[in-house]
Amino acid sequence: MKIDRRTIEQLEALAKIELGPDEVEAVAEQLGRIVDFVEKVRSVDTTGVTPARLFSRPEEERLRDDEKTEGLAREDVLALAPDASNGFLRVPRVIDQGEK
């Protein structure tokens, strides 16, 4: 199947991965081949088959007790961030850009 440029652009937007101009062609071609390959599932007769959903035993589906547990320390978590200050994660400015 041929994956067209517009579909690739949609996928880039949904997955938030910006492909380089030189990558688009190759990715479209490879994705097309992979989609052709996975198409095989459509030839299987699945009339009346319930889709698989979970793999633990149903009787074991459980939530842990609603008890307070120790989480990670705030400073340890913030230390992992590419940019943090005053106890917050920092990202490029998202408001007050004078647009709209």
Next chain:
Amino acid sequence: MELHRLTIAQLRELLRRGDVSPLDIARSLVNAIESRDGPIGAYIEVFEDDLIARSRRLTDSGRFREPPLAGIPVAVKDNICVAGKHTACGSKMLAHYRSPFSATAVERLQAAGAIVAGRTNCDEFGMGSSNENSAFGPVKNPWDMSRVPGGSSGGSAAAVAAQTAFVALGSDTGGSIRQPASFCGVVGLKPTYGRVSRYGLVAFASSFDQIGPITRSVEDAALVLNVICGADQRDSTSSSAEVPNFSASLERGCEGMKLGVPRDFLRGHMGEGVGANFEDVLSGLESSGASLCDVDLPHADVAVAAYYIIANAEASANLARYDGVKYGFRSKAPRDLDSMYNSTRAEGFGEEVKRRILLGTYVLSAGYYDAYYLKAQQVRSLVVEDFRAAFESCDLIVLPTSPSPAFKLGEKASDPIAMYLSDVFTIPVNLAGLPAVSVPSGLSRDRLPFGVQLIGRKFDEATLLRGARGVERAVGFEETAIG
């Protein structure tokens, strides 16, 4: 004595008798890594100082005779967290990430006295079958340095084969423990989905991922599984199924067992030498008292296709967390928030990971969800049913682990589908959440290891490992990659 050559069971015996100390073991291993790992590249990082310091403390305390893995160094795949250490998942995205916590499996190993020796290379986020998709470079197969060790747990398998690790943890989403174990001539165990907690295993495809050991013997695999398995509050899919002592019944081997052979499925998939080796193994098993029967897995042939839909759908959701905000890599030149996400993910992920995220996004997107994702989940149900029916007439299923021995570096790098098909014999197991193990089964004419795979019923690793011990005895594989 060259301690690094011994199995865990042998080391335990020497420790118990007081013939060696944990420090002797650590030193022997560090020497082996120093002299051998350079060209192989199994380790991304060796925690040498830690290993020596901890084993010295253990030696001084004298408390190394009782705990089940006391003083045993373990290597850990780079996608399993060890508190205070880097966990990079073979990715530029997490190259500088230092985990503030340990995986449950690692905590349990440490509680049993084991010492983490280092982290092993792997395909980025576990996505690959050759260990060529690592931001830290490829790993070489210790049997033939022009060949891949398999993947994604390639570093783990190569280290165990090169005798630079006694045991290494790996993770198996579609064959990532068993296929490299087969390529490297070592034992690789993928436990039942839910048997080992996934807490602290960096998620690739959450309904498939499972941690397991790569070892030099079936006995060692059982020793390690005993320690790492069992329910865990921090993973709601971990099972509270009873945990037997997996070491207890090993020596009974496969005598009296009924082994199912999926001949129709195997036909046409086995490359040169694999079929002949497999038939040899089957006759050996029959001579050891097992009986064979044919079983049918009618949907195993479409399992790879269903797997690449479901696993990548899950991956596209799981890897959404790498956004350059909370941890990991952030692109240097963001104009605004959206472009920061886009360029962070474009620069931080490698080619195969991007391809898989895009495919997962495609099969989940409006208009395609029913045709691909839902359909694949129905096929998954059919594969589950195939195995259920097969296990009505046998105790274990036996088949080769991989359609070929280790292939050349670069051989499949530009053909994703050829690469995916190298997992054709391992993937059906993950779709059904079953336990399976790869055991070395001989060498090809080029001296490359073959592996045979056993598949068991859910949560019946006891029978699985007994069967594996039977294979080990029947084959009598004693060759090593390092002379």
